[in-house]
Amino acid sequence: MSRLKDKLHDKIEAQRPRINKLLKEYGDVIIDEVTVSQVIGGMRGIKSLISDISYLDPFEGIRYRGYTLPEIFEKLPKPAGADMPYVEGLVYLLLTGDIPTEKEVEEVLDEFQKRRILPRYVYEVIDAMPCCSHPMTILSSAIMTMQRESFFAKKYKSGINKLEYWDSTYEDAMNLLAKLPEIGTYIYTKLYRDGKRIQQNPNLDFGSNFAHMLGFEKPFDEVSRLYFIIHADHEAGNVSAHTGHLVASSLADVYLSIASMINGLAGPLHGLANQEVLRWLIELYDKMEGKIPTEDEMRQYVWDTLNAGHVVPGFGHAVLRKTDPRYMLQREFSLKHLPEDPIFKYVDLLYKVVPPILLEQGKAKNPWPNVDAQSGAVLWHYGLREYDFYTVMFGIGRAIGICANIVWDRALGFPLERPKSITTDMVEKVAFNPKAKRSKKKGSAE
Numbered sequence: 001m002s003r004l005k006d007k008l009h010d011k012i013e014a015q016r017p018r019i020n021k022l023l024k025e026y027g028d029v030i031i032d033e034v035t036v037s038q039v040i041g042g043m044r045g046i047k048s049l050i051s052d053i054s055y056l057d058p059f060e061g062i063r064y065r066g067y068t069l070p071e072i073f074e075k076l077p078k079p080a081g082a083d084m085p086y087v088e089g090l091v092y093l094l095l096t097g098d099i100p101t102e103k104e105v106e107e108v109l110d111e112f113q114k115r116r117i118l119p120r121y122v123y124e125v126i127d128a129m130p131c132c133s134h135p136m137t138i139l140s141s142a143i144m145t146m147q148r149e150s151f152f153a154k155k156y157k158s159g160i161n162k163l164e165y166w167d168s169t170y171e172d173a174m175n176l177l178a179k180l181p182e183i184g185t186y187i188y189t190k191l192y193r194d195g196k197r198i199q200q201n202p203n204l205d206f207g208s209n210f211a212h213m214l215g216f217e218k219p220f221d222e223v224s225r226l227y228f229i230i231h232a233d234h235e236a237g238n239v240s241a242h243t244g245h246l247v248a249s250s251l252a253d254v255y256l257s258i259a260s261m262i263n264g265l266a267g268p269l270h271g272l273a274n275q276e277v278l279r280w281l282i283e284l285y286d287k288m289e290g291k292i293p294t295e296d297e298m299r300q301y302v303w304d305t306l307n308a309g310h311v312v313p314g315f316g317h318a319v320l321r322k323t324d325p326r327y328m329l330q331r332e333f334s335l336k337h338l339p340e341d342p343i344f345k346y347v348d349l350l351y352k353v354v355p356p357i358l359l360e361q362g363k364a365k366n367p368w369p370n371v372d373a374q375s376g377a378v379l380w381h382y383g384l385r386e387y388d389f390y391t392v393m394f395g396i397g398r399a400i401g402i403c404a405n406i407v408w409d410r411a412l413g414f415p416l417e418r419p420k421s422i423t424t425d426m427v428e429k430v431a432f433n434p435k436a437k438r439s440k441k442k443g444s445a446e
C-alpha cells in the first residue's frame with residue numbers, strides 16, 4: 001500500500017466513529033428548516049449534505065480542508081522557482097486533510113506517473129466523435145469509455161465488504177486523475193491542432209505536463225497549476241460537485257460519476273460561464289475594433305445584455321455574497337503579469353461597472369464577480385484562444401475535488417441520496433394554512 005493510501009486508511013478509521021456517533025446518538029437533532037422559496041427555488045441553502053473536503057462561506061469564500069486559498073498557495077510545496085504549488089500537493093491535502101511535505105508530494109507525482117498511460121481506445125473514441133462536438137462532450141465521453149477499467153466495479157461484482165469500497169474507489173480516482181491531462185490535451189490538439197500530439201514528459205508535474213502537452217511555453221505551467229487548484233472544489237452542493245456525489249451514491253464508479261459531474265459543469269450557468277464571458281467580451285472587442293471602451297460604453301453594453309434578457313456572465317453566485325476570492329487571486333496574477341492586456345482591461349472595467357448596474361437592476365442577490373469573470377482572460381492572454389476549451393480545464397481541476405469526495409463518501413458509507421419531492425397541492429396546503437410558521441431567515445442561501 002502507498003504511504004498516501006496508508007495515511008488515508010488511518011484517517012478513515014478515525015473519522016468513521018464520528019459519523020457513526022452522530023447518526024446513532026444525534027440522528028434526530030434538527031439542523032435546518034426548509035421554506036417554500038427553498039423548495040421552489042432550487043434548494044438554495046438547505047443544509048442537507050456533508051463534506052469535509054471544502055466549505056464555502058458566503059462572505060469569506062472557499063476553504064479547502066479548513067485553509068483559505070491564500071493559505072493554500074502559501075503552504076503547499078512548489079516546484080523549484082515557481083509561485084504556484086504542485087497540483088499533486090492539493091490532491092494529497094484534499095484526500096487526507098494534511099498539508100504534505102515535499103517528499104509526500106513526490107510520492108503523489110510518482111503515483112501519477114505510474115498511472116498516466118491512456119488506453120489506445122480512448123484516443124480512438126476521441127477521434128471518432130462527430131464534428132462540432134463540444135470539448136466538454138468529448139471529455140465526458142472519453143471518461144465514460146474508461147468505465148471498463150474500474151477496479152471498484154470489478155471488486156463490487158466479486159462481492160467485497162462495504163468497508164473496503166473506498167480502497168478500489170481510491171485506485172479508480174488516482175488512475176483517472178493521472179490520465180486527465182493527457183485526455184484534455186489530446187482533445188485540444190485533435191480539435192485545434194490537427195491532432196498533432198505532444199508526448200508527455202514524465203519528469204514534469206501535473207500542471208507543467210499539461211502546459212507542455214498543450215504546446216504552451218512558461219509561464220503557462222504556472223497558469224495551469226493556478227487554474228486547477230482554484231477550481232478543484234466549491235463545497236458539495238454546486239451542480240458539478242453534487243452531481244458527482246449523487247451519481248456515486250448509487251455506487252456508480254468514479255468514471256460514471258466524474259463523467260456525470262462533467263456534464264453538469266458544461267451548463268452555461270455553471271462551468272461554461274468562463275467560455276461565455278470570453279465569447280461576450282470578444283463580441284464587444286470586435287465591435288470596438290480593439291479599442292478599450294469608455295465606462296459609459298461598457299455600461300451600455302452591460303445594460304444591452306440585461307435588456308436582451310440575458311445574464312451578465314461571470315457575475316453573481318448562488319452562495320457567495322462578496323467578490324469571489326478565486327477572482328481576486330486571478331486578478332492579482334493579471335495585475336502582476338498582464339496589466340496591459342486589452343481583454344484584462346475589459347475585465348477590469350467590468351469589475352468597476354457591473355456591480356452598481358446589477359444593484360440598480362435589483363435582481364441578483366450577489367452583484368460581484370465570480371471565478372469565471374476573470375479566468376478566461378488569463379488563458380486568452382497566454383495564447384489559449386479557443387474558449388470552448390476553457391471549461392475542460394475547469395473540469396480537470398474539479399475532478400480532483402470530486403474524486404476526493406467520492407473516496408470519502410465510500411469510506412464513510414454514505415447512503416443512496418434520495419431527497420423527497422412534493423406536489424404543488426401539498427406546498428399550497430402548508431403555505432395557505434393560517435397557522436403556517438414563517439421563517440426568520442434573512443436570505444435563503446446562507
Ligand SMILES: CC(C)(COP(=O)(O)OP(=O)(O)OC[C@H]1O[C@@H](n2cnc3c(N)ncnc32)[C@H](O)[C@@H]1OP(=O)(O)O)[C@@H](O)C(=O)NCCC(=O)NCCS
Binds near residue numbers: 273313318365366
Ligand atoms: C450564478 C447564478 C446562476 C446564481 O443564480 P441564483 O442563485 O439564482 O442567483 P440569484 O438568486 O441572485 O438570482 C436572482 C435573479 O437575479 C438574476 N441574476 C443573478 N445573477 C445575474 C447576472 N449575473 N446577470 C443578470 N441577472 C442575474 C437571476 O437570473 C435571477 O433572475 P430571475 O429572478 O429573473 O430568475 C447567477 O448569478 C448567474 O446566472 N450568473 C451568471 C452566470 C455565471 O457567471 N455563472 C457562474 C457561476 S460560478
